[in-house]
Amino acid sequence: MNTILSVQQLGYTFPGHVIALSGINLSIQQGRCLALLGPNGSGKSTFLQHLNGSLQPNQGSVFLEQEAVSYSRQGLNRLRSKVGLVLQDADDQLFAASVFEDISFGPLNQGLAADAARQRVEQAMQAMGLVGLENRPPHMLSGGQKKRVAIAGALAMAPEVLLLDEPTAGLDHEGIAQLIAILHSLMQQGITIVFSTHDVDLACRLADDIALFAAGRVIGFGERSQILLDREMLLAAKLSPSLLLQMVALAQDKGLLAADATMPRTDHDIMALFSHQQPTACQTAG
Template identity: 80%
Template sequence: MNTILSVQQLGHSFPGDITALSDIDLSIRQGRCLALLGPNGSGKSTFLQHLNGSLRPQHGRVLLQQEPVSYSRQGLNRLRSKVGLVLQDADDQLFAASVYEDISFGPLNQGLTAAETGQRVEAAIQAMGLAGLENRPPHMLSGGQKKRVAIAGALAMAPQVLLLDEPTAGLDHAGIAQLIDILQSLMQRGITIVFSTHDVDLACRLADDIALFAAGRLIGFGERSRILLDQAMLLTAGLSPSLLLQMVAFARQHGWLAADAAMPRTDREIMDLIGKWQQAACQPA
């Protein structure tokens, strides 16, 4: 698979000699979903902000499609037209008088015509399930709706990569389930997803690959099952093992789930797995 974004020996410190990132080497493959997994303060958000140029590396470099990112105005415009960032708190990102105006801001500033912008905005509204809210002021929306408007604003820029910082923060169970469905549909369209989280089971459900962060360092990177089955590595990062992955491994071991069965991602698939477990448990020995 092609590498769409990568960092080499990336390092960053904040005033007071606080190290946020130290010597990070990481390649992000096109069309995959990557979870940046780690506890609060481990460097995940700082890393995301480097990927779209919001922060400039103090050490190392960021590459877009194998070419070093230029931090000129033209270079940053090129980067941000391909790499969209959605902040953890949607209120930090929404500022226009209506949902439609907020989503259209990015395309208009890209220099698109009103007709092209309208097409982009309508597609983003449909993708995020926002029809009927176009004229609503963003501050009158629920937390989940605000999150979807923020994502729609990024989608309207037609990015190849979508970065999301703690996308489920502040959402209830229904909002999380809806967001997972939306992100999976975006992945099916070929958009590369990178999201930060401290939720091991969310990473298990949604990601293809895991980058495990601890104290500003990348301590593990690879396919989901390899990283999440390494309990010692998770404990080093201060995280608990994935309950979902343990359920799947146990079900496969006992023949309740085929060895090549896909990892359950949706609520329905997880409930089906629990149902199979209950049926097997009720069978006479």
Template identity: 55%
Template sequence: MADLILAARGLTYSYGGSAPALDGLDLDVTRGRKLAILGPNGAGKSTLLLHLNGTLRPARGEILLDGVPVGYGRAELNRWRARVGLVLQDPDDQLFAASVYEDVSFGPVNLGLPEDAARRRTEEALEAMRIAALAERPPHLLSFGQKKRAAIAGILAMRPDMLLLDEPTAGLDSHGERHLLAALDHLVKDGATIVFTTHDVDLAYGWADEVALFSHGRVLGQGEPAEMLGDEALLRQARLHMPLLLDLARLRHEEGYPYPSGGPPRSREAFADWMRMAPARSGGG
């Protein structure tokens, strides 16, 4: 059985009597994996993240942390948020101190840690996000990508088990995106669990370990990226299109070329290697 760190069961939530933003939603989050919550704008993805760390409370349904229903008292919320950190889409909504160092150190200091321990956590978070050289710089002088990494570092300094990232690559150029994803990969190798929202099917296909397709406040399906993002019926329901690499791989496969042993390639490099191998056809037209 999968090692679930967090699960949502039957979540229902509406804003001010409008149509449900979440409508009986179920979701499983497996420890140590990268889960993409994939859907169009306005589908309720951000609302879901706000439920997964207790910022919002559902009208119906529950959140389970390590299989135990969470509570919403102050002490319970503090314990929950110490384990599940949320990074908002706009880093300016989280950065507020006079310097990057002060911003990142805010969490450890307010945990009541000894000065040496708080400093160590802050420095480790800055190094993990590769922004130690920016420690004394005012946040408003950072680039957008640097602000994103500073906001993530502020959550990392709390040492959560899980990171919730709302559209983590939105507003980044290709270099900034690669830099951020590489830093996040290091966190996963160290045992972190990542849940991120996106409407970028190519990002989800190439980077996530698992995908949950989302539409109208519900999870339409959850599973391996190639399975979920190769299901044309589910993609239509979610108003999404198939990732380019997967689409090209399927076309070649239909011509009779077998997939590599790991299934359809999920990166440009893997796809190029597959093309160069030019295996013998297994049949087809």
């Protein structure tokens, strides 16, 4: 696997000598989904903002495809053409008079011709299930729709990496299920996804890899099963074990699931545990 983004000895201090990040070393592999998992205030959002150049580190470096990021206009344009960021509150990103105009802003700002930009916007709207909302003012949308418009705006710039800060914040159950399905689809298209969350179950459902944050440091990094099965490490980050993991443990205790079975990722996988059906290799891949 190729490393598309990485940081070395990354540190950042807010004004007033408030340390947000300290000594972080992390590599993000192309085509995988990485969850930045940790409690509120652990540095996840600050770290995300370093990955697309919204913040510049006080210490250490950020690398795009093994090359140190330059914070010149040219360097930031190169970084942001490959790495899109979606903020936690979609209202912070939506500003145009219509959904179509909002999603068009990025591609047009990249210098694309109108026809090429329109094609990008239409593809992004299709991917995010927004067809039919082109002329709707963003402020008249539901929370879930606003979130999808913000993601579509990032996708329209054809990024290789999509950064999502607490992507399910403020969404109801249906909105979360829709977003998870969409993100799974984007992952299947080869887009690298990095998202922050304090929701252990969401990390279990989406992530291939997990970086466990606590007090501005990464205290654990590895494949999701390695991190999520480490109860002591989760407790060190002030997190509770995943409900999915507890269900897996119960299924194993009752003989419904082999001891070495892959953790479930989808609702279908979970239901299969309790219907005496084993998830297929395709369903449990990752």
